[in-house]
Structures are given as C-alpha cells and as structure tokens.
Amino acid sequence: MPRESAAKVPTPSSAISDTTLRQFTGYGMKRAFMVIQADVTRTLEPLDLRMVTFSALAIIGDNPGLSQTQLAGALAIERPNLVVIVDELERRDLVSRDRVPTDRRTYALQLTAEGRRLLVRATEALRTHEIRVMHGIGGADLATLIGCLSQIEAFEPGKS
Amino acid sequence: MPRESAAKVPTPSSAISDTTLRQFTGYGMKRAFMVIQADVTRTLEPLDLRMVTFSALAIIGDNPGLSQTQLAGALAIERPNLVVIVDELERRDLVSRDRVPTDRRTYALQLTAEGRRLLVRATEALRTHEIRVMHGIGGADLATLIGCLSQIEAFEPGKS
DNA sequence: TATTGTTATACTCTATAACTATA
C-alpha cells in the first residue's frame, strides 16, 4: 500500500488511513457495533422504543416479578437511572410495579398485556433486521463469532 | 432449562435470565465490547489517555497533516466536539496545529516527538492487553471473528 | 455562496450522595 504523496501532506481528498487502529480487534468490534446500534435504533424507533427500553422489556419478560435492583444489575445501569426508565414504561402501561407483601420496600415488575405484545413485535422486527445485517455471514462463521464473543465476555481482568 | 419456581415469583437470589436478548448477536457484541472497553480504559488510564484521545493520536500518526474536519470524520465525531480534544492534545504538546499556506482556514495536524513516543507506548500496552483478552481464542477463530466484524461493518441499510 | 474552525448551548447518558420507608 504505497503512499502516493510526500510525507506530511494531507491525504488527497478524504481517504484517511486507520492502519494503526485496525490492528486491534477491539476497534473492529466498535466499528461493527456502531453499525448494529444504528440499525437497532432505526428499527425500534417506529415502536417508540430505545435499546435500553427494549432490553428492559425483554429482561422483565424473561424474569417476571424481579425487582428494580435486579433489573438494573441485568442492564448494567445504576439504580437511579433505571427509575426514570421504569417510570416511562409504567406510564405507557407496558410494565406494572406491584408491591410485594413479604417485603414492602421492593417492587415486583411485570409486563402488562400491552407490554407483552410490544415486546413480541419488537423482537420480531429486530430478528428480521439482524438477519439482514448478518446476511453475508455463513452459519459456521456465525457460530464461531458467537463463541468468540462469549469468550471475550467471560474475560476477567484478575485472571491469567 | 426448567423453571424451578412458580411463575411470577422473583428469581431466587440474583440469577437473572437474558434468554430473549441472547438470541441477538448484537447483544453479545455489546456485552463483549463492554469488557474490551473497560480493559482499554484501564490500560490507557496510567498514560492519561482516553479511548478517543488515543484514537486521535493514532489517526494523526497515520495521516500526518490532515485537517480537523478529516480527523473528526475518521473518529466519527462532530467537529465542535473535536475542537476540545485537539485543544487538550495541543496543550499537552502531543499534537501541533500548523497553518497551511495554501488554505489558511485549515490546520495541518501533526504528532510532536512526545506525541509519537506516547502513541508507541500506548499501542504496545494495548497490544499486550488485547492478547490477554483474546487469549482463549484460536488463530483460525480470530481470523473468522475479524472477517465477520468487517462484514458487519460493511453493511449498508439501503441495500439488500 | 461554501467551508474550516470555533463558540455557545442543549440534550442524553451516566455516576454519586443523600433521603424515605421499610427490614
């Protein structure tokens, strides 16, 4: 890949090199994730959902009755920030906050019927879109990709 | 994976399921990227660099003389937000803003000698850390991973 | 008229401390 112009001259028009960053898989992950994120945002927009509100619905759907602290942990966000999210979902009648008799400090979160319907619609829309994004990737490669991601996610700074 | 408790009872202690989200490769990418991001942040901290300031140094190093508009494009951030970043790098004497005689509106960005030294140190530190994070992934799988990421990055909403 | 860098500003996300009510 020869340099066409002398050193210290700005690259002709807009062909900027990122060779140094490209050596890092983490950089490729960021670039790829930005594409996915943009597609997810676009897909959820007509349903008036953001990535985090969709994720909240999905986690509540998988764990009916869980507490806000547990949900915050699953979403990896701070409890204070979760409050406004659950506020919005409750206001839109997608989620209910039910008092727990055995511990009146906590709420048991549930999807409402409308919450369940919206979760199903959003999940199907995202599945369709993800297939398009991953379209060029073969089945075996996709399995390898998922395995690699799990491996990375399992990394702990302390070990090794 | 049988449910141990009756429906609508909070999950015992803290074993929250994310089955619905796990079907999406994008979710796995986000989780994996969060781990990488945390490691990168920790690695760059002693060098007083953030992800974005390191990336700026790397792009300037690969494209000496480029303009701030070009750098903003390469980093995918808005021009106004880049100004404060370049301000900081210039104040720390890592980057120079040189006037271009042929177009006195633009600056030609260059790494200083100290900027080059810091870039090398940071790149080596990150390389070591990335090897640890990717440690469990075989060579062939890593190549597949990188290929998949490129494929995803190349996705365009319009096509297909 | 268009573009580069800049300022001001606003909006979202995220993070922390402190409060209340319960345990």
Place this chain on the structure above:
DNA sequence: TATAGTTATAGAGTATAACAATA
C-alpha cells in the same frame, strides 16, 4: 444497621445553530 426505591445533581458524551475568517 442495612437495603429498595427515589431525588437531586453533576459530569461525560453527543448534537445543532450560528459566528468569524477565508476560499
């Protein structure tokens, strides 16, 4: 005393409009 949810607030990060200098 400790915990769940909440409030207030501050700090990042990100986005847009508008300006001065220059083309």
